[in-house]
Amino acid sequence: MDFGYLLQILNRRKWLILTAMIASAALVFYLIGKRPEQYKANVILATGIVNYKGFNSNGDDAFVQQFQIENAFSNLIDYAQSRSSFKILTLYMLQHDLNAEKSANTNWPFRKPNVALYGESIREEGEKLRQELAKIKLDSIIDPAFSQEMDYLIDRVSRTYGYDHDAIGRCITVKRKGTTDYLTIDVVTENAQLSQYMANAYVYLFMNYYQNLSVREKRKNVQFYKQLAQEKKAVMDTIKNRRYAYLFQKGLPALGKQSEELVSQITALELQKQKADAKLLSATEAMVKIQQYMDNRTLLDANETKTRVVDKYNVADLSAKVRHLTEKSASKGGSDARLEAELAGARHALDLALQSNSGTVSKAGRPEEARRTKEDLYKEKVQSDIERIDAEKSLEILNNEIRLRTGKLSAFVTNDAVASSLTEDQENAEEEFKKVNEELMNANLALANAENPLHIIENAQLPEWPEPNRQALISVFVAIVIGTLTVIGLFGLAFLDKSIQNPEMFGAYSGHLRVLGFTPFIKVKGLDFQRIFTSKDPLPQYTEFRENLRKMRNQIMGMNAKYFLFTSTRPQQGKTMTSYALANALAANHKKVLILDTNFKTPLPTELATANAQSGPVARILRNHDLADTFFPGSITGIGQGLVMVVAHHGAHLSPAELLPPDQFKAFLTELGAHFDYIFMEAAPLNQYSDALELAPFADKVVAVFNAASVINARDKVSLEYLRGLGDQFGGAIIAAVDTKNLPN
Numbered sequence: 023m024d025f026g027y028l029l030q031i032l033n034r035r036k037w038l039i040l041t042a043m044i045a046s047a048a049l050v051f052y053l054i055g056k057r058p059e060q061y062k063a064n065v066i067l068a069t070g071i072v073n074y075k076g077f078n079s080n081g082d083d084a085f086v087q088q089f090q091i092e093n094a095f096s097n098l099i100d101y102a103q104s105r106s107s108f109k110i111l112t113l114y115m116l117q118h119d120l121n122a123e124k125s126a127n128t129n130w131p132f133r134k135p136n137v138a139l140y141g142e143s144i145r146e147e148g149e150k151l152r153q154e155l156a157k158i159k160l161d162s163i164i165d166p167a168f169s170q171e172m173d174y175l176i177d178r179v180s181r182t183y184g185y186d187h188d189a190i191g192r193c194i195t196v197k198r199k200g201t202t203d204y205l206t207i208d209v210v211t212e213n214a215q216l217s218q219y220m221a222n223a224y225v226y227l228f229m230n231y232y233q234n235l236s237v238r239e240k241r242k243n244v245q246f247y248k249q250l251a252q253e254k255k256a257v258m259d260t261i262k263n264r265r266y267a268y269l270f271q272k273g274l275p276a277l278g279k280q281s282e283e284l285v286s287q288i289t290a291l292e293l294q295k296q297k298a299d300a301k302l303l304s305a306t307e308a309m310v311k312i313q314q315y316m317d318n319r320t321l322l323d324a325n326e327t328k329t330r331v332v333d334k335y336n337v338a339d340l341s342a343k344v345r346h347l348t349e350k351s352a353s354k355g356g357s358d359a360r361l362e363a364e365l366a367g368a369r370h371a372l373d374l375a376l377q378s379n380s381g382t383v384s385k386a387g388r389p390e391e392a393r394r395t396k397e398d399l400y401k402e403k404v405q406s407d408i409e410r411i412d413a414e415k416s417l418e419i420l421n422n423e424i425r426l427r428t429g430k431l432s433a434f435v436t437n438d439a440v441a442s443s444l445t446e447d448q449e450n451a452e453e454e455f456k457k458v459n460e461e462l463m464n465a466n467l468a469l470a471n472a473e474n475p476l477h478i479i480e481n482a483q484l485p486e487w488p489e490p491n492r493q494a495l496i497s498v499f500v501a502i503v504i505g506t507l508t509v510i511g512l513f514g515l516a517f518l519d520k521s522i523q524n525p526e527m528f529g530a531y532s533g534h535l536r537v538l539g540f541t542p543f544i545k546v547k548g549l550d551f552q553r554i555f556t557s558k559d560p561l562p563q564y565t566e567f568r569e570n571l572r573k574m575r576n577q578i579m580g581m582n583a584k585y586f587l588f589t590s591t592r593p594q595q596g597k598t599m600t601s602y603a604l605a606n607a608l609a610a611n612h613k614k615v616l617i618l619d620t621n622f623k624t625p626l627p628t629e630l631a632t633a634n635a636q637s638g639p640v641a642r643i644l645r646n647h648d649l650a651d652t653f654f655p656g657s658i659t660g661i662g663q664g665l666v667m668v669v670a671h672h673g674a675h676l677s678p679a680e681l682l683p684p685d686q687f688k689a690f691l692t693e694l695g696a697h698f699d700y701i702f703m704e705a706a707p708l709n710q711y712s713d714a715l716e717l718a719p720f721a722d723k724v725v726a727v728f729n730a731a732s733v734i735n736a737r738d739k740v741s742l743e744y745l746r747g748l749g750d751q752f753g754g755a756i757i758a759a760v761d762t763k764n765l766p767n
Contacts, residue, residue, distance in 0.1 A: 099198070102205070102228055
């Protein structure tokens with residue numbers, strides 16, 4: 023299949039392709055025009071990924087860090103688009119719309135339920151869900167998983183409002199903004215206010231959800247150490263009570279009212295000491311951070327001061343140079359061109375330096391707010407230092423008081439072995455409690471200092487204009503796609519179509535079997551060969567058919583053969599029509615042709631095989647050779663005075679060799695040949711019957727007829743090998759019913 027044939031296919035089907043393109047473009051244009059307008063609101067969110075990861079200046083692990091950054095962004099985007107994140111937004115939007123429907127204020131719902139989806143019962147379910155949602159705090163939610171019944175209720179109601187997971191997933195897009203640290207979150211809905219509200223709500227809820235999950239372990243640590251501290255304190259108090267009970271039982275003085283007061287005082291002092299420790303730790307960390315801020319501010323001020331000094335001296339030098347050159351110019355009366363050029367350059371440089379200096383001076387005269395910032399930092403540092411000193415003094419005083427009271431309490435205790443053991447156990451319990459309490463303080467401090475790396479750079483604004491629907495562009499694109507697919511489909515059908523179609527393709531499929539010619543496809547009904555060959559009217563609809571018959575007629579006349587056998591590989595290939603057409607073409611050239619029907623499996627049609635009077639030379643020859651019972655003369659509408667005659671049969675299930683004795687049949691053909699210029703015989707299909715093989719010895723030439731719409735299969739190839747083996751006896755193949763559109767140019 024060559025490229026030219028493919029172009030012919032496109033040329034024949036151009037209107038189909040254009041129709042498909044125009045129809046698809048018009049349909050898409052109409053459908054897009056019917057869609058409601060869409061409004062997009064977007065939020066820019068800083069992630070802190072790049073700022074925290076960073077790149078080292080040596081670049082040793084640049085690839086690893088780049089991979090980590092990209093992986094972190096992918097994880098964060100997937101997490102932002104997770105079912106849990108969207109579910110929290112679903113709950114939030116349902117809270118808004120359900121409460122807005124219930125209230126009578128101006129806070130209207132963005133959407134109303136699609137009652138047709140589940141029926142009127144959805145309103146009762148919505149009210150039930152509204153009451154349940156009132157009990158949920160979305161700001162502190164960690165796991166948006168509820169009971170099966172609750173989740174089912176949320177799913178049904180959210181679908182009616184268009185806030186289900188699939189709907190939200192279609193309207194929210196999260197992606198990284200270039201190679202920056204930012205995420206852009208786009209929300210597209212049918213309402214401008216809804217887009218803005220949903221975008222801001224989604225980011226707010228996602229940040230809280232992300233923060234809640236990120237500090238979940240820290241909260242677990244606080245709860246763990248808090249419970250452990252309570253257990254340690256209970257153990258400590260139990261040991262104390264056992265010790266004092268023992269001393270009281272022994273009648274030792276340590277268990278009087280004074281000792282109980284000392285124990286209470288020590289306990290109170292211990293609590294104060296814990297608070298002082300926390301205050302000291304907080305003040306120390308605050309001083310470190312403030313000092314970092316002050317160092318950065320000092321470095322910035324030093325650089326600006328250095329710049330101002332350099333600019334000042336630069337202006338002074340340029341001013342002196344201008345004065346010196348001006349004096350020299352005045353002394354020479356301005357006649358020295360080189361001196362004047364140097365003076366102009368010096369003045370220009372002085373102007374630039376003055377402009378730069380003015381900018382530096384404006385920076386030096388920075389707004390009072392910058393100086394106040396530095397002063398405020400210093401004041402905050404002093405205040406934090408005072409708090410640190412105060413906490414240290416408090417700790418020192420509290421430790422002294424605790425030691426003093428502990429010493430007084432110890433003075434009451436005797437050297438009893440059991441009391442000593444209990445005292446040792448009490449000290450160990452107090453030490454364990456102290457360590458656990460310190461861990462609790464550290465866990466509380468870590469939780470308090472936990473920062474959310476996500477923060478909003480730009481909130482969603484109210485969209486002023488709807489999103490462009492690109493109606494024309496998409497329609498053109500769809501038309502191109504449909505056109506391309508149509509072309510591909512036509513090419514695919516062409517490649518899958520293994521039919522003969524034309525003589526060139528027949529040659530490729532048949533192994534280049536000789537082709538005698540072809541006949542174009544024409545309507546057989548009402549076909550009048552007398553009119554085709556003799557009419558003075560050119561009849562353009564039959565021109566190609568007539569001329570191809572004339573070409574094959576000339577080849578047949580040039581073969582120096584009288585007896586022709588027409589056969590085919592399969593039935594319904596057009597043998598009868600082809601032989602009848604060639605007979606009429608020869609008759610138009612004043613040749614007498616006899617069509618002898620030897621296809622005993624399929625008799626001729628009635629319009630060609632109606633028996634006429636048993637007279638004339640053909641009837642006599644049939645009687646002479648005892649074949650009147652097998653054949654009979656038939657009537658035919660041909661050209662001239664009886665130039666084309668037909669000898670038909672009644673049909674038989676025997677093969678020609680069984681029905682016709684060879685010598686008798688050969689003598690019969692010889693006598694017929696004396697009355698006709700050409701005798702055309704027709705045989706049954708080669709694939710199914712042996713008739714053609716048995717009749718071939720009686721023919722000078724064998725002609726095979728193939729229909730252009732047929733496909734050459736494995737059985738046909740066996741028959742083709744037989745035809746090829748005939749050698750010079752094979753007169754050629756005729757391709758019948760060829761669509762002229764499939765002919766190469």
